[in-house]
Amino acid sequence: MSLLEITGATRHYQVSAGLRRGRVLQAVRGIDLAVEEGEILAIVGESGCGKSTLARLLLGIEEPSSGSITVGGRPIGAYGRVERARLIQPIFQDPYSSLNPRMTVAGAIAAPLEVRGVGNGRSRLAAVHEIMDAVGLARYLAGAYPSQLSGGQRQRVAIARALIGEPKILICDEPTSALDVSVQSQILNLLARLHRSFRLTIVLISHNLAVVGHLADRVAVMYLGKVVEAGPTEAVFAEPRHPYTRELMQAILPPELGRGLPELRLKGEFPSPLAPPTGCAFHPRCIRAGDACREAVPELAGSERLVACHYPLREPVHA
Amino acid sequence: MADTSLIDGASASISAAPAAKPMPTPGQIALRRMARHPGFWFGGIVLGVFVLAAIAAPLLTPYDPGTQDLARRLAAPVWNSAGSWQHPLGTDHLGRDYLALLLYGARISLFVGFATVLISGLIGTVLGVAAGYWGGRVDLFVNFLLTVRLTLPVVLVALVAVAVLGQSLPLLVLVIGGLLWDRLVIVTRTATQQLVGREFVTAARAIGSSTPRILMREILPNITSALIVVGTLELARAILMEATLTFLGLGIQPPLTSWGLMISEAKSQFLFRPWLIAIPGTALILLILAINILGDALRDVLSPEGRA
Amino acid sequence: MTPLLEIRSLSLEIPVNDGLLRPIRSVDLTVERGETVAIVGESGCGKSLTSLAVMGLQPQNARLSAERLAFQGESLLGLDRRRWQAIRGKRIAMIFQDPMTAFDPCYRMGDQMAEILRQHRPVSRAEARERIVALLRRVGVPAPEDRLDQFPHQLSGGLRQRMMIATALLCEPELIIADEPTTALDVTIQAQILRLLADVQQETGVGLILVTHDIGVVAGLADRVVVMYGGEVVESGTTDEVLGSPRHPYTAGLMRSIPVPGRTRRGQPLGHIPGLVPRPIAPLTACGFLDRCEFRHEACAAAPVPLRSGAGERQLRCLLPIETPRQPAEPLVAATAIA
Numbered sequence: 001m002s003l004l005e006i007t008g009a010t011r012h013y014q015v016s017a018g019l020r021r022g023r024v025l026q027a028v029r030g031i032d033l034a035v036e037e038g039e040i041l042a043i044v045g046e047s048g049c050g051k052s053t054l055a056r057l058l059l060g061i062e063e064p065s066s067g068s069i070t071v072g073g074r075p076i077g078a079y080g081r082v083e084r085a086r087l088i089q090p091i092f093q094d095p096y097s098s099l100n101p102r103m104t105v106a107g108a109i110a111a112p113l114e115v116r117g118v119g120n121g122r123s124r125l126a127a128v129h130e131i132m133d134a135v136g137l138a139r140y141l142a143g144a145y146p147s148q149l150s151g152g153q154r155q156r157v158a159i160a161r162a163l164i165g166e167p168k169i170l171i172c173d174e175p176t177s178a179l180d181v182s183v184q185s186q187i188l189n190l191l192a193r194l195h196r197s198f199r200l201t202i203v204l205i206s207h208n209l210a211v212v213g214h215l216a217d218r219v220a221v222m223y224l225g226k227v228v229e230a231g232p233t234e235a236v237f238a239e240p241r242h243p244y245t246r247e248l249m250q251a252i253l254p255p256e257l258g259r260g261l262p263e264l265r266l267k268g269e270f271p272s273p274l275a276p277p278t279g280c281a282f283h284p285r286c287i288r289a290g291d292a293c294r295e296a297v298p299e300l301a302g303s304e305r306l307v308a309c310h311y312p313l314r315e316p317v318h319a
Numbered sequence: 320m321a322d323t324s325l326i327d328g329a330s331a332s333i334s335a336a337p338a339a340k341p342m343p344t345p346g347q348i349a350l351r352r353m354a355r356h357p358g359f360w361f362g363g364i365v366l367g368v369f370v371l372a373a374i375a376a377p378l379l380t381p382y383d384p385g386t387q388d389l390a391r392r393l394a395a396p397v398w399n400s401a402g403s404w405q406h407p408l409g410t411d412h413l414g415r416d417y418l419a420l421l422l423y424g425a426r427i428s429l430f431v432g433f434a435t436v437l438i439s440g441l442i443g444t445v446l447g448v449a450a451g452y453w454g455g456r457v458d459l460f461v462n463f464l465l466t467v468r469l470t471l472p473v474v475l476v477a478l479v480a481v482a483v484l485g486q487s488l489p490l491l492v493l494v495i496g497g498l499l500w501d502r503l504v505i506v507t508r509t510a511t512q513q514l515v516g517r518e519f520v521t522a523a524r525a526i527g528s529s530t531p532r533i534l535m536r537e538i539l540p541n542i543t544s545a546l547i548v549v550g551t552l553e554l555a556r557a558i559l560m561e562a563t564l565t566f567l568g569l570g571i572q573p574p575l576t577s578w579g580l581m582i583s584e585a586k587s588q589f590l591f592r593p594w595l596i597a598i599p600g601t602a603l604i605l606l607i608l609a610i611n612i613l614g615d616a617l618r619d620v621l622s623p624e625g626r627a
Numbered sequence: 628m629t630p631l632l633e634i635r636s637l638s639l640e641i642p643v644n645d646g647l648l649r650p651i652r653s654v655d656l657t658v659e660r661g662e663t664v665a666i667v668g669e670s671g672c673g674k675s676l677t678s679l680a681v682m683g684l685q686p687q688n689a690r691l692s693a694e695r696l697a698f699q700g701e702s703l704l705g706l707d708r709r710r711w712q713a714i715r716g717k718r719i720a721m722i723f724q725d726p727m728t729a730f731d732p733c734y735r736m737g738d739q740m741a742e743i744l745r746q747h748r749p750v751s752r753a754e755a756r757e758r759i760v761a762l763l764r765r766v767g768v769p770a771p772e773d774r775l776d777q778f779p780h781q782l783s784g785g786l787r788q789r790m791m792i793a794t795a796l797l798c799e800p801e802l803i804i805a806d807e808p809t810t811a812l813d814v815t816i817q818a819q820i821l822r823l824l825a826d827v828q829q830e831t832g833v834g835l836i837l838v839t840h841d842i843g844v845v846a847g848l849a850d851r852v853v854v855m856y857g858g859e860v861v862e863s864g865t866t867d868e869v870l871g872s873p874r875h876p877y878t879a880g881l882m883r884s885i886p887v888p889g890r891t892r893r894g895q896p897l898g899h900i901p902g903l904v905p906r907p908i909a910p911l912t913a914c915g916f917l918d919r920c921e922f923r924h925e926a927c928a929a930a931p932v933p934l935r936s937g938a939g940e941r942q943l944r945c946l947l948p949i950e951t952p953r954q955p956a957e958p959l960v961a962a963t964a965i966a
């Protein structure tokens with residue numbers, strides 16, 4: 001049994017467009033994924049494909065419309081507020097929005113312990129200092145307010161706050177997208193180190209494939225609320241099977257000379273989750289699309305390498 | 320963790336320099352900015368002078384505002400050729416010392432102002448935060464209350480209340496306080512809505528915070544500056560409202576006194592002794608102006624978050 | 628032949644509460660016709676202000692000085708408002724990071740674009756519309772006629788950015804300044820937008836200043852690179868020279884920070900630049916990068932470092948020998964620390 005299991009999870013929102021009410025937006029349209037203890041699973045995909053919605057489901061902040069999400073075999077909704085917080089913690093994209101501007105660094109980091117009623121003020125401060133050392137925050141910053149910190153420092157505070165209660169699972173939603181590359185590399189190094197020393201299980205959400213490739217053991221590629229391909233990072237990067245994954249890989253611009261600009265073979269635009277295309281949601285943009293693609297939804301199939309495509313780029317090698 | 324400093328050299332190298340100087344808190348930064356703001360000084364000083372004068376009224380005048388001296392009725396103020404220092408601001412039609420009336424009247428006006436803002440602030444914050452935080456039906460309900468409130472003319476409500484319950488100071492405070500929360504609701508609701516969308520509120524949920532804790536620790540501290548600004552402006556509105564209602568005979572009644580009452584009682588003397596209206600009128604205008612300027616200054620200083 | 632844009636010793640000073648901010652310090656920059664020059668650096672290094680200054684759009688209270696600031700050989704210094712307006716939008720166009728802020732949310736896209744065109748060209752409404760539709764088609768906007776009646780918020784980020792590029796091209800500018808044109812976009816859309824810019828340049832020979840902090844974008848598109856740090860140019864040269872063998876410790880540090888699929892090993896520590904971009908408040912008395920430099924020595928602290936020219940087109944503001952490549956010392960240190 002995996003630590004975190006997502007089975008057929010969907011999440012719909014009712015949206016009102018002017019006078020017409022009750023249109024359904026399908027942000028997550030049926031996801032099956034399992035996250036093993038101690039691994040880093042990355043979720044990649046274009047803006048609006050449902051990554052953050054999935055993150056909120058995993059955090060138990062929102063309930064799936066259907067399907068289930070279990071942690072250690074128990075549905076996440078069955079855990080109490082505090083119990084759940086001990087298991088799963090988030091790290092968000094925007095370090096300028098993820099810290100309360102009126103709370104000091106020490107106050108923010110100690111909050112999880114306070115909520116749980118662990119220790120007294122003194123022992124909590126000691127714990128805060130210890131975790132600040134671990135994430136590379138100088139102790140003199142304990143009394144500082146977020147407006148006095150750089151983006152990288154804020155992200156460290158957010159990481160410290162998430163880790164002080166020693167959770168098992170960390171859900172990182174675009175943890176470095178708002179940072180400069182020089183700071184991004186520090187946060188990535190930190191996450192890699194904490195992953196090892198705290199034996200963390202990490203779900204890393206990102207649209208930056210280079211970041212994903214650097215940290216993750218496994219990658220799941222999402223398109224319009226569904227996983228279209230999943231597998232070990234190296235394998236997916238070296239040999240993408242889903243046409244969409246390949247376009248994503250193609251689009252990476254490495255800082256290397258002489259590669260020029262990538263040639264994408266992607267037609268049209270990302271579809272609206274209010275009106276998902278029939279069959280394979282990718283078919284209006286796919287150069288390989290055939291009749292089957294317009295009619296039948298391809299199932300996510302395979303063992304280690306999963307792909308949801310009628311005409312995958314290479315037949316999976318069956319073991 | 321031994322490798323910290325090597326990998327995360329960032330914090331190591333910057334920790335050296337600024338460590339010596341403790342960082343100013345946002346509160347300290349706001350105070351510093353206030354000190355530089357002329358509006359804060361003007362508004363604060365004028366309001367402070369009025370409050371002090373109201374508190375220290377017995378020390379500033381030997382007269383009791385209730386004592387009538389029909390022999391000396393309608394004495395002129397000192398700057399009039401007929402005036403004398405015995406009654407610096409003259410006396411009214413019953414021979415009461417006008418300075419004493421003004422000072423003791425300030426007590427009532429300011430008391431009504433602060434008391435009503437306390438009440439309306441409480442109502443406005445509770446409704447606004449609830450609407451902004453829970454949204455949906457709560458929001459619809461608060462919106463409904465707001466619409467109803469905005470259709471109610473204050474004077475009419477006061478008239479009905481006085482007719483049913485009789486005229487009294489507590490009633491006046493309750494009527495004004497129970498009605499002047501509209502802007503506070505609008506402001507706190509919007510501010511709360513914006514905060515709820517910020518990731519730190521989501522993060523607070525994720526660390527297991529209870530709803531009361533989120534409201535008290537994450538939401539309230541971040542809307543206090545908006546509350547202070549609007550509350551200040553509402554203070555001016557409440558004081559003016561008291562004067563209006565009293566002028567119309569719905570508010571303060573003798574033996575109490577207020578500026579509105581002074582203006583009301585001087586109505587008939589308007590043509591021949593204009594100072595009887597000008598003195599409380601000027602005090603009222605000055606106070607309202609000062610409070611509004613103070614409110615604007617607070618807005619300048621408090622609202623742009625953390626801009627040092 | 629005169630270059631398209633020539634900037635020599637451009638400086639900007641902004642009075643603030645606690646002194647005089649110097650966000651641009653004696654910057655040199657030349658752009659030839661048909662050339663793409665990238666300005667790179669961390670946020671706060673003065674990239675945006677430099678590009679705004681070229682448009683005469685520096686903050687109101689800023690003091691600008693320059694030895695020379697010339698467009699097509701014509702000085703831009705001390706132009707009055709009328710003469711600026713004849714240049715801005717028409718001969719020099721700008722593309723911003725967030726197209727949402729560049730368009731007015733209350734007007735239809737078509738009206739906004741027509742307004743800009745008719746400001747600079749005596750065309751009829753119908754002609755303007757025709758021209759705009761043709762351009763939108765050219766930049767790959769599907770169903771362009773329908774888009775004209777839409778409001779900015781009804782368009783996706785990628786579409787808005789395409790329409791911004793179309794708007795920039797409306798008056799056939801000679802120079803386009805693109806400030807982080809793809810930072811807010813997905814990689815797939817980024818690739819398409821950059822391709823579009825490259826194609827447009829090929830066809831029209833327009834000069835392009837590309838402000839970015841993404842070295843991958845630079846490698847893909849730029850002919851020359853200017854690396855800015857703390858308001859100064861610290862290194863410049865052709866893209867091959869600068870990215871192929873960075874000589875300034877800052878450039879080298881930036882390059883080492885980036886994970887590259889297939890090249891950096893998974894989980895291996897990435898290089899980084901310790902410390903923060905300083906607030907450009909005081910005049911420099913030493914190398915501006917001193918605090919964060921792993922190669923610093925006494926001489927670096929003695930005086931501000933001048934820009935030197937090396938072989939080819941390379942210029943460098945560092946005391947280290949200009950001809951020897953920088954050896955990355957850092958990942959080794961970090962790796963041993965981990966082990």
Ligand SMILES: Nc1ncnc2c1ncn2[C@@H]1O[C@H](COP(=O)(O)OP(=O)(O)OP(=O)(O)O)[C@@H](O)[C@H]1O
Pocket residue numbers: 013014015025026027045046047048049050051052053054207273
């Ligand atoms: N509370 C909500 N109500 C209505 N629609 C929503 C809500 N939350 C998300 N959506 C919609 O669901 C879809 C997926 O959103 P989500 O935020 O999960 O995307 P994402 O993959 O995280 O994108 P990004 O990379 O831009 O962060 C989008 O179309 C979004 O507009």
Ligand SMILES: Nc1ncnc2c1ncn2[C@@H]1O[C@H](COP(=O)(O)OP(=O)(O)O)[C@@H](O)[C@H]1O
Pocket residue numbers: 641648650668669670671672673674675676677686906907
């Ligand atoms: N209008 C302004 N007033 C004062 N300082 C400014 C203003 N605009 C930018 N700055 C400062 O100038 C420096 C360079 O800014 P900018 O050119 O925007 O950097 P970049 O585009 O490289 O991120 C920063 O320190 C920034 O805070």
Ligand code: SF4
Pocket residue numbers: 242243244280281282283284286287288289290293298308309310311312
């Ligand atoms: S199922 Fe068809 S349309 Fe979808 S990705 Fe595969 S080939 Fe393309």
Ligand code: SF4
Pocket residue numbers: 876877914915916917920921922923924927932944945946947
């Ligand atoms: S001059 Fe010295 S301190 Fe500055 S970058 Fe070069 S080596 Fe580093």
Ligand SMILES: [Mg+2]
Pocket residue numbers: 051052053173
């Ligand atoms: Mg997201």
Ligand SMILES: [Mg+2]
Pocket residue numbers: 670671674675
């Ligand atoms: Mg910028």
